[in-house]
Amino acid sequence: MSDAENKEDYARLMQEYLDLCNRALAANRDRFPYGAIWQAAEQALSGEEMEFAVVDDAPKARMRVCLKDRHLDLQECGCAGEVPVRRISADYIRRLLADPQKVIDNPSLIDWNWMKKSAGA
Numbered sequence: 399m400s401d402a403e404n405k406e407d408y409a410r411l412m413q414e415y416l417d418l419c420n421r422a423l424a425a426n427r428d429r430f431p432y433g434a435i436w437q438a439a440e441q442a443l444s445g446e447e448m449e450f451a452v453v454d455d456a457p458k459a460r461m462r463v464c465l466k467d468r469h470l471d472l473q474e475c476g477c478a479g480e481v482p483v484r485r486i487s488a489d490y491i492r493r494l495l496a497d498p499q500k501v502i503d504n505p506s507l508i509d510w511n512w513m514k515k516s517a518g519a
Contacts, residue, residue: 408488412452412461415491416472418498422505423468432505436468439513450484450512452491465513484512 426432448463464471486509494501494508501507 408452409461411488411491411495412486413472414495415452415486416461416463416470418494418501419508420470421498422502422508423470425502426505427468436465439510440465440468443513448484448513450486452488453485454488486512 423432423436427436443465446464448465450461450463452461461472490509
């Protein structure tokens with residue numbers, strides 16, 4: 399597999415992960431306690447962009463995400479420089495994607511820590 403194909407595969411994996419997160423958000427927006435938690439998160443993160451990287455042995459893809467209207471908006475990150483502190487394992491994403499309905503039914507299976515603000519950010 400070429401580097402370009404490999405990079406595209408990780409970008410697709412990241413997109414599928416965020417699609418799953420958004421499906422979990424949408425399916426549980428009125429369910430206690432998720433709706434209140436996400437509303438508070440959105441207020442705390444209003445206007446903030448979160449950058450994270452999907453990693454295997456090294457970072458493979460980077461994205462910038464913004465939480466708005468209880469939906470994660472994804473943009474390709476044309477960022478240069480240091481890889482973001484927020485990282486998500488490609489294997490972890492693959493495990494979640496293997497049974498998406500289980501994740502949608504129980505969004506606490508998603509590790510939402512990548513959305514936390516960094517100290518000093």
